[in-house]
Amino acid sequence: MALSNDDQIKEIIVIGAGVIGLTTALKIQEQGTYRVTIVAENFPTDPKSIRYxxxxxxxxxxxxxxxxxxxxKLDQDTFHALWQLSGPGSAAEGCFLRHTQTEYHGDDLTDAEWLHYMPDFKYxxxxxxxxxxxMGFSFSTVTMNTPIYLNWxxxxxxxxxxxILRVSLQHISQLLERGTSPYTGAHSYRAVDAIVVCAGLGARNLGGVEDKDVYPIRGQTVLLRAPWIKFGRTMTEADGTYTYTMPRSNGDVLCGGTRVPNDWYPVPRPEITEDILxxxxxxxxxLVPPQTCVDREPTVEDLRPIIIEPGCGLRPGRKGGIRLxxxxxxxxxxxxxxxxxxxxHSGYGFLSSWGSASKALxxxxxxxxxxxxxxxxxxxxHPSGNLGN
Ligand SMILES: Cc1cc2nc3c(=O)[nH]c(=O)nc-3n(C[C@H](O)[C@H](O)[C@H](O)COP(=O)(O)OP(=O)(O)OC[C@H]3O[C@@H](n4cnc5c(N)ncnc54)[C@H](O)[C@@H]3O)c2cc1C
Incomplete structure (x- = not known):
């Protein structure tokens, strides 16, 4: 049975519960005039998976x-939102580490004009x-402890x-006829007023979207336990190799990285883990624990005791950039x-999440x-014209 939709309250379904789906759902919900349901195959409470x-x-x-x-604009709007969320006393403060980030460039970059708005920016x-x-520059920014932030x-x-509703959708039309009721078993349903697709890499195969401009950009990492590191660094070399060490609020440090287009391999490759270390x-x-090597040069062996886990994920790359x-x-x-x-959102989903959510709204x-x-x-x-055989 179709329940009539209250004119003031619209029924919105967001597909996807990654950082983009969650942020977008929150942004829509904040308006107070929408009832929002997130439909997704994977949620932040699940074990880590290559599908998320x-x-x-x-x-x-x-x-x-x-x-x-x-x-x-998307990145700058997001920075302002994240800076606010990470502020002292904010409910989300514990998800973030405010720190100094230093970017080193061995490539041809000559300036970083687009980053001048970042606090404490200097060459x-x-x-x-x-x-x-x-060349290089530094500024103040935030890192997110991603599993914690997603759950927040x-x-x-x-x-x-x-x-929220766990469904692996085959086609967006599965939600258009009777909302989520085919999956909940409810006899009554409210008609859907709008659908918002935040399916990340899933947009490549989700029926009704099937965007073949979407492709994976594989990134491999190693998570270390190094609570003494409170600063972030990235090195970009002339051949495109880039290396980062990203500290999190809980004392973990994520080390990377790699960016390999169209590589779907779902688990860390051991030789790349060694290269990243x-x-x-x-x-x-x-990164080496203090006092470990007072009278010698540190080696990779000194890092092994603090390894938490190697990891890898598939960034949702898209020819032409974000689809909004x-x-x-x-x-x-x-x-x-x-x-x-x-x-x-490729490699910038977190850093453009709030700006993208505002634009989607x-x-x-x-x-x-x-x-x-x-x-x-x-x-x-002639919409109903000759349809042929
Ligand atoms: C190693 C690595 C480091 C990174 N570092 C950074 C960084 O420092 N800063 C930054 O901003 N970004 C970074 N990124 C990029 C960032 O992780 C992504 O841009 C972001 O996670 C994309 O989020 P998403 O919500 O679009 O996709 P996802 O997190 O993959 O979520 C997609 C959602 O859609 C759902 N879904 C898909 N298809 C279907 C379907 N058919 N039916 C139901 N549900 C479906 C999935 O279940 C999931 O819930 C990094 C990525 C990697 C791999």
Missing amino acids: TSHWAGAHHVSHAYNDQNQR LDTNELRGPAK LMSSFLAKNGT ARALQLTPE EVEWVDAPTRGKVPVVYNYG ELLEDALATGAPTNAEIGVE
């Missing part, structure tokens, strides 16, 4: 927007450079009456329904306010 990228991220806010003005003097670096997002959503040690020799747009799709029994897309509200475009508006002259 967000668990594997660092994650720090170090924007790589360069000259892309849209990306700059390094030549005598502060290390290894193959030809989800519990905030639940605390505000959000609903060697590079991380070169960049940040302070609306389409109207036919919903059986009730005309057209807007579908908002918010996926394809704006697209959603505009669509609901203006309604479906008419056939004339979308240029269809």
